[in-house]
Amino acid sequence: TPEHARPPARIGQIGLRAKSVILVGSGKGGVGKSTVAASLALTLQRLGAKVGLMDADVYGPSIPHLLGLQGRPAISEQKKIEPIRLDNSMPVMSMGFLLEPDQAVIWRGPMLHGSIQQFLKDTDWGELDYLIVDMPPGTGDIALTLSQNVPVSGAVVVCTPQEVALLDAVKAISMFRKVNIPIAGMVENMSGFLCPDCGKTYDIFGSGGARDKAEELEVAYLGGLPIDVTLRIAGDEGRLAEALDSDQRARAP
Amino acid sequence: TPEHARPPARIGQIGLRAKSVILVGSGKGGVGKSTVAASLALTLQRLGAKVGLMDADVYGPSIPHLLGLQGRPAISEQKKIEPIRLDNSMPVMSMGFLLEPDQAVIWRGPMLHGSIQQFLKDTDWGELDYLIVDMPPGTGDIALTLSQNVPVSGAVVVCTPQEVALLDAVKAISMFRKVNIPIAGMVENMSGFLCPDCGKTYDIFGSGGARDKAEELEVAYLGGLPIDVTLRIAGDEGRLAEALDSDQRARAP
Numbered sequence: 001t002p003e004h005a006r007p008p009a010r011i012g013q014i015g016l017r018a019k020s021v022i023l024v025g026s027g028k029g030g031v032g033k034s035t036v037a038a039s040l041a042l043t044l045q046r047l048g049a050k051v052g053l054m055d056a057d058v059y060g061p062s063i064p065h066l067l068g069l070q071g072r073p074a075i076s077e078q079k080k081i082e083p084i085r086l087d088n089s090m091p092v093m094s095m096g097f098l099l100e101p102d103q104a105v106i107w108r109g110p111m112l113h114g115s116i117q118q119f120l121k122d123t124d125w126g127e128l129d130y131l132i133v134d135m136p137p138g139t140g141d142i143a144l145t146l147s148q149n150v151p152v153s154g155a156v157v158v159c160t161p162q163e164v165a166l167l168d169a170v171k172a173i174s175m176f177r178k179v180n181i182p183i184a185g186m187v188e189n190m191s192g193f194l195c196p197d198c199g200k201t202y203d204i205f206g207s208g209g210a211r212d213k214a215e216e217l218e219v220a221y222l223g224g225l226p227i228d229v230t231l232r233i234a235g236d237e238g239r240l241a242e243a244l245d246s247d248q249r250a251r252a253p
Numbered sequence: 254t255p256e257h258a259r260p261p262a263r264i265g266q267i268g269l270r271a272k273s274v275i276l277v278g279s280g281k282g283g284v285g286k287s288t289v290a291a292s293l294a295l296t297l298q299r300l301g302a303k304v305g306l307m308d309a310d311v312y313g314p315s316i317p318h319l320l321g322l323q324g325r326p327a328i329s330e331q332k333k334i335e336p337i338r339l340d341n342s343m344p345v346m347s348m349g350f351l352l353e354p355d356q357a358v359i360w361r362g363p364m365l366h367g368s369i370q371q372f373l374k375d376t377d378w379g380e381l382d383y384l385i386v387d388m389p390p391g392t393g394d395i396a397l398t399l400s401q402n403v404p405v406s407g408a409v410v411v412c413t414p415q416e417v418a419l420l421d422a423v424k425a426i427s428m429f430r431k432v433n434i435p436i437a438g439m440v441e442n443m444s445g446f447l448c449p450d451c452g453k454t455y456d457i458f459g460s461g462g463a464r465d466k467a468e469e470l471e472v473a474y475l476g477g478l479p480i481d482v483t484l485r486i487a488g489d490e491g492r493l494a495e496a497l498d499s500d501q502r503a504r505a506p
């Protein structure tokens with residue numbers, strides 16, 4: 001199908017040694033992209049794969065805070081950027097490690113393009129099975145740069161059930177298709193709040209919209225995540241990895 | 254104070270005849286920026302002011318859907334873009350009127366800069382007391398273009414109570430301050446969900462974070478909005494203006 005008519009793997013050109021690069025995007029911000037990207041990376045690592053996590057949201061890098069990571073990446077002798085490691089293993093790279101928390105990156109497009117290329121080329125990721133990339137909102141410079149620099153194996157599109165979030169997810173899918181990136185599937189986040197006191201579920205943001213849209217656009221529906229206050233608290237406190245870990249154990253067969 | 258050391262009103266240079274331009278930003282997407290921008294515009298209009306609403310979120314324009322507006326703007330004899338009008342009065346301009354809903358704008362920075370200048374210069378806004386601008390997430394090209402083209406009277410920063418939303422709001426404030434745009438204040442959205450069955454309130458996303466941050470950054474706290482399912486349903490159905498109208502009447506003294 002034309003979806004896969006991409007150039008042969010040019011991984012050699014930029015020196016990244018990853019067997020597979022997966023983008024996690026959404027179009028709209030605040031839908032849980034970073035949470036889903038971190039959770040995907042942790043799940044793949046738990047299954048025994050070598051995984052790296054790259055935060056490409058240069059203007060609003062949330063990965064360091066959600067995972068409780070900080071520190072300035074060192075520069076190695078070979079002039080490579082040493083990524084920060086989660087639990088001394090998973091390499092993580094983010095603009096959040098290069099700035100003070102209150103510092104805004106006020107860059108125009110060309111600077112964005114350059115910084116993303118550097119994250120890909122100059123970071124010492126090592127041999128990876130997967131590089132998971134947490135995308136910024138929108139369909140502009142960074143999305144274009146990524147699609148032109150690495151052969152991406154697939155994109156996961158996250159959305160919340162509201163109409164405006166679905167509209168943005170549709171635009172993200174149309175952009176990925178235009179640059180020949182295969183769509184791995186859609187995830188619906190924050191569908192339904194289970195009230196702890198009366199046991200009723202409320203569709204605060206609606207529910208089911210993503211499943212219908214996925215069918216309409218002939219894209220796989222990868223499942224939904226409810227509104228989960230413990231997940232939010234863990235993210236606020238920089239303990240997302242722990243919360244996902246205990247969650248996985250609770251859910252694992 | 255240095256905050257106000259901006260060039261004298263250059264409104265003449267780009268032909269926009271608005272007494273005051275107010276930006277509604279947040280840094281993070283999905284926090285309710287478009288909802289707050291539309292609500293601010295409608296409130297000022299109800300108080301008798303001449304108000305225009307510009308949707309500067311080129312990649313993810315939500316204003317047309319939330320207000321149930323559609324149509325292609327016509328071009329007048331003087332080569333001006335005729336904005337779409339809400340209830341035959343408030344002029345509204347958005348990228349959403351120039352594209353099909355599933356069409357993604359895959360532009361790099363310079364194209365964004367050009368399109369925003371066109372919205373400001375070439376749209377026939379008429380004489381306005383206020384132009385309300387719904388900003389895109391992030392602190393890049395569009396934010397820079399706006400601050401360099403119009404003398405902005407103030408910026409309202411919207412955030413949700415989660416830590417990562419507060420972090421992005423802080424970056425948005427630091428960006429506005431760098432380009433000498435005064436901060437009118439912070440609004441906290443989606444703080445607290447009142448369960449309709451058991452009457453208890455749940456801080457699904459937390460609460461109170463914005464008030465503390467506003468104090469810390471010496472910025473006015475303009476108030477909070479709870480999670481409101483009727484607001485979400487109205488937005489999904491393109492009836493936000495009606496919902497805000499009946500809301501206002503219910504709340505007005």
Ligand SMILES: Nc1ncnc2c1ncn2[C@@H]1O[C@H](COP(=O)(O)OP(=O)(O)O)[C@@H](O)[C@H]1O
Nearest residue numbers: 029030031032033034035226227228232235415
């Ligand atoms: N299912 C969920 N339930 C509750 N809170 C969530 C859920 N998913 C994400 N969050 C919270 O919502 C906020 C935004 O999530 P984030 O992953 O940063 O979104 P994005 O990357 O799309 O901007 C974070 O505070 C996160 O903890």
Ligand SMILES: Nc1ncnc2c1ncn2[C@@H]1O[C@H](COP(=O)(O)OP(=O)(O)O)[C@@H](O)[C@H]1O
Nearest residue numbers: 162282283284285286287288479480481485488
């Ligand atoms: N206080 C609220 N309660 C419930 N839903 C809300 C509230 N504020 C905004 N929403 C909904 O959240 C979604 C995102 O809002 P939007 O204004 O588009 O955010 P942004 O412009 O920051 O991306 C919309 O579906 C909107 O209807």
Ligand SMILES: [Zn+2]
Nearest residue numbers: 195198448451
């Ligand atoms: Zn209840």
